[in-house]
Amino acid sequence: xRAQSVRSSEYYAERTTEEPQRHTNNKNSxxxxxxxxxxxxxxxxxTVTVLWCKNVANYSLTIIVNSSEGEFQYSCKIDLKPWxxxxxxxxxxxxxxxxxxxxxxxxxxxxxxxxxEPIADYYVALVADEEVVLLLGDYKKKAYKRTKxxxxxxxxxxxxxxxxxxxxxxxxxxxxxxxxxxxxxIVVESSITGLKDPEMRISMDGVVLVHVRNLQWKFRGNxxxxxxxxxxxxxxxxxxxxxxxxGTGHGLFIFKPIAAEADSDKEGSGHGGDSDTSTGSxxxxxxxxxxxxxxxxxxxxxxxxx
Numbered sequence: 001x002r003a004q005s006v007r008s009s010e011y012y013a014e015r016t017t018e019e020p021q022r023h024t025n026n027k028n029s030x031x032x033x034x035x036x037x038x039x040x041x042x043x044x045x046x047t048v049t050v051l052w053c054k055n056v057a058n059y060s061l062t063i064i065v066n067s068s069e070g071e072f073q074y075s076c077k078i079d080l081k082p083w084x085x086x087x088x089x090x091x092x093x094x095x096x097x098x099x100x101x102x103x104x105x106x107x108x109x110x111x112x113x114x115x116x117e118p119i120a121d122y123y124v125a126l127v128a129d130e131e132v133v134l135l136l137g138d139y140k141k142k143a144y145k146r147t148k149x150x151x152x153x154x155x156x157x158x159x160x161x162x163x164x165x166x167x168x169x170x171x172x173x174x175x176x177x178x179x180x181x182x183x184x185x186i187v188v189e190s191s192i193t194g195l196k197d198p199e200m201r202i203s204m205d206g207v208v209l210v211h212v213r214n215l216q217w218k219f220r221g222n223x224x225x226x227x228x229x230x231x232x233x234x235x236x237x238x239x240x241x242x243x244x245x246x247g248t249g250h251g252l253f254i255f256k257p258i259a260a261e262a263d264s265d266k267e268g269s270g271h272g273g274d275s276d277t278s279t280g281s282x283x284x285x286x287x288x289x290x291x292x293x294x295x296x297x298x299x300x301x302x303x304x305x306x
Contacts, residue, residue, distance in 0.1 A: 029055075029164075029166055029303070030054060030055045030116075030164070031053070031055075031114075031115060031116050031163075031164060031165060031166060032051065032052065032053050032054075032116060032162075032163065032164045033051070033052040033115060033116055033117045033161065033162070033163045034049065034051050034052075034160075034161070034162040034163070035049070035050040035051075035052075035158060035160075035161050035162075036048075036049050036050075036158070036159045036160050036162075037049075037050070037134060037156045037157060037158050037159065038156065038157045038159065039126075039133045039134050039152065039154075039156035039157070040152070040153070040154055041065060041096060041099075041101065041128045041133050042097070042099040042128050042129060046065055046066050046067070046068060046096075047066040048063065048064070048065050048066075048126070048134055048156070049062075049063070049064040049066075050062075050063055050124075050134075050136065051063075051064070052115075052116040052117040053116055054115065054116030058079060058080070058081055059079075059080040059081075059112075060077060060078065060080060060116075061077070061078040061080065061105070061124065062075060062076070062077045062078075063075065063124075063126065065096050065101065067096075067097055068097065072097075074094055074095060074096045074097075075094070076092050076094045078090070078092065078103070078105060080107060088105075088106070088107040088108045088110070089105065089106045089107065090104075090105055091103065091105075096128070099128060099129070100128070101126065101127070101128045102127040102128070102147070103124065103125070103126055103127075104123070104124070104125045104127065104143065104146055104147050105122070105123065105124045106122060106123055106139065106142065106143075107122050109121040109122065110122035110137075113172070114172060115163070115165070115172070115173070118137065119174065119183075120138055121137075121138065121139065122136075122137040122138070122139055123135065123136065123137035123138075123140065123143040124136040124137055125143040125144075125146075125147050127147050130148075130149045130150065131149055131150055131152055132144065132147060132149045132150070132151055132152055133152050133156065134152075134156050135151075135152075157295060158295075158296055159295055159296065159297070160296065160298070160299060161173075161175060161296075161297075161299070162298075162300075162301070163298075163299070163300050163301065164250075164301045165300065165302055165303065166303045166305050167302070167303075167304070167305065168304065168305060168306070169189060169190055169191065170187060170188070170189050171187065171188040171189075171190075171251075171300065171302040172186065172187045172188075173186050173187075173298070173300050174186065175255060175298045177227060177230050177232055177255075177296065178228075178230055181228055181230070182228075184204050184205055185204065185205055185206070186202070186203070186204050186255070186298075186300075187202070187203050187204075188201070188202050188253055188300065188302055189201045189202075189203070190215075190238070190241065190251075190302075190304070192215065192241055192242060197213060197214050197215070197216070198214075198215035198216055198242065199211070199212060199213045199214070199215055200215050200236075202234060202236075202253070204227055209223075209225040209227075209234075210223050210225065212236075215238065215241075215242065216242055219236075219237065219238045219239045219241070219242055220236065220237045220238075220239065221235070221236055222234060222235040222236070224258070231257070231258040232255055232256065232257050232258065233254075233255070233257075233258055234253070234255055234256075235253070235254040236251065236252065236253050237251065238251035238252075238302075241302075241304055246304055247303065250301045250302055250303045250304075251301075251302040251304070252299070252300070252301060252302075253298075253300040253302065254297060254298070254299055254300075255297065255298040255300075256296075256297050256298075257296060
């Protein structure tokens with residue numbers, strides 16, 4: 001049922017890789033995380049965009065639901081002012097093509113890091129027709145108890161996560177490449193100033209998986225890495241880091257999980273000679289992906305500031 005109802009993820013990938021707006025004043029720029037889902041709301045599969053924003057003075061969450069034909073958008077915005085405790089738990093309703101959709105949230109115990117999206121101890125529930133059609137966060141039991149609604153008949157599909165990060169050298173993000181596995185901490189680190197040749201590292205959960213030296217000649221590239229035995233294709237383009245003024249361009253990183261091969265195929269795949277794989281490490285690099293790709297993609301826009 002789900003596969004027949006959902007549009008191809010390639011369409012969404014094309015839309016999200018469009019050039020983002022260039023930022024001229026990095027001190028006032030917003031760090032943002034955009035999540036694009038498809039879920040069934042009042043009888044139709046609809047695109048739902050979740051936008052987390054953070055600036056110097058405020059956090060905000062905006063939920064946008066497309067009409068059944070995609071021609072109109074219906075939105076609900078939640079401002080989370082740090083000094084107003086009462087805004088951290090609440091409820092709002094908005095109309096989607098004549099039907100009421102409710103949003104419940106609780107951020108009173110939410111844990112944040114450097115980004116605008118909480119990492120634990122919260123929930124955001126989107127409810128329609130007494131069904132939780134989209135549930136964010138790890139406080140799932142509390143969400144169902146408060147909304148008094150049943151779980152969705154069909155699980156929502158996350159097509160992509162897009163994040164804008166502003167930093168000098170280190171650009172962190174988080175992603176889950178498989179619904180049944182944990183969230184991974186991803187960090188892109190760059191060194192493009194000084195006497196040494198510019199270089200870049202990409203690590204997951206503290207393990208360096210991609211190390212690019214002589215970045216001035218290899219500012220575009222790709223590599224496939226294994227994370228918890230899950231192949232992930234990594235692509236990068238950091239041309240603007242090296243050849244544009246600071247703050248006027250970004251580095252783009254795309255992480256695309258690939259359907260893992262069967263265990264019997266892996267035994268003869270020829271990766272056993274790698275030092276990381278031979279020791280049973282859960283994280284290592286490989287080449288030449290051969291399996292079909294999954295629907296989810298992570299897009300990281302890394303903006304270097306002075």
